[in-house]
Amino acid sequence: MKYFIKDKTLTKYEKESGKLRMSGGCWTINLTKISLESFNKVVYITERYRYEIDKVWALENGFIKYFGGEDKLVVPIKYWIKDAVSV
Secondary structure, rough: OOOOEEEEEEEOOOHHHHEEOOHHHHHEEEOOOHHHOOOOEEEEEEOOOEEEEHHHHHHOOOOOEEEEEEEEEEHHHHHHHHEOOOO
């Protein structure tokens, strides 16, 4: 999916079904493609919700896993701020 960084916020559009199913559901941040220094906050937007997390909080509560040849920061959903998207 597409992502962009503006004002130190990494924004990514995903399908709700794109969450990892480990640890009760997780979003991942690709550390191979995106430098940790390039953002301070992460926002994921799906068809149903807007998820937001501070980078420091994500690093404190997530874990790094190697998937498909890439390092990913895996952060369980319970640590994200989740708001319903208006239709």
